[in-house]
Amino acid sequence: MVTRERFQNELKDLQNKLLTLGNFSLDALQKSIEALETKNIDLALKVMEDDNEADLLEEDINDLAILLIATQQPVAIDLRRIIVAIKIASDIERIADFAVNIAKSTIRIGSEPLIKPIEHIKKMYEINRKMLYQALEAFNEDDITKAKEVAEMDDEVDDLYGETIKELLQLNLEKPESLAQITQLSFICRYLERAADHTTNIAEHVFYMVKGKRYDLNN
Template structure:
């Protein structure tokens, strides 16, 4: 195998590792929101325990990236591939942290009657998860069009976040006994909004990978 072929294979392994980490994060988000909706203590604890594996993946990918930089001294597009991998790994790890945070809230709310049916929060989670899936697909396929769509979809998540925030504030003003739980649910929506932001970051890094141009933030 030539040096270039070996290097390309290592870059492919890096891409594969990123997708595996993304899949683990997507599962964590899904299970965290499910643990809240179902008030499932066992599932919430599983999400929190599994976060260690996501952290391990981050460290492993970072180490591989640093070895590639040190050994290959990449230039131009190859350097963008590795640099983008490092950035995406950071975003994925932070998504995993937010899933952990949601599971922790689910644990603290276990067995408490919900002040309102959880309709918008699961919908928000589904949108954020789709953004994560699409951003990773765009990264894999180097699909700028799909990456741009992910960036646009962030507005819908922000809209739901603002809507739920106002609704929960109304609950607190009308009934002070709801303040503790409403505040916790506001945190959940904030974590989901941040997850969507990180998915947007991945899409923007994909655009940079393909074009070499940084997408201007709104």
């Protein structure tokens, strides 16, 4: 009984570390978009400087997961939860990397006035934020309904991505002198689209954890 209780406590610790990593990535994304909108180069640099924390958190999660598998020999749902935690940590860390990429693009744009309002980019970010928050809730609560809703929100990001890229391509024809900025804004859109894909991966991992079967929620 004591051994089982200790195992459950360690599983909870693993879950909490994953939520901490998720909150870190949410914060990094928020700061990167704020830096872009306000042209705050110092804030963009901070996003880059802090990224090492995400790497360390992912390492902690992997180390704890491996330790649990090696020492506790978990079965069924517990084993799936541990395996899924490793996979989700990787996806969340990639989202933090995309925040860094957005910060780098912001630095490359510099103080140059934005060629167009970034409302679509902000909307893509808002959906990303909601998706990741809900995906983490789905994992925490074993809730496949919330996981499915995450995948549905990904379609909104895809639509916004396609629409915004078309607008940027048209702007490139009208203002070819702004090619450098248009390129960076296109990259930022792509980073947000890819971040949403990784969050959809998290939703798929939740399905696997709960159902024991793999589902492709991207189609």
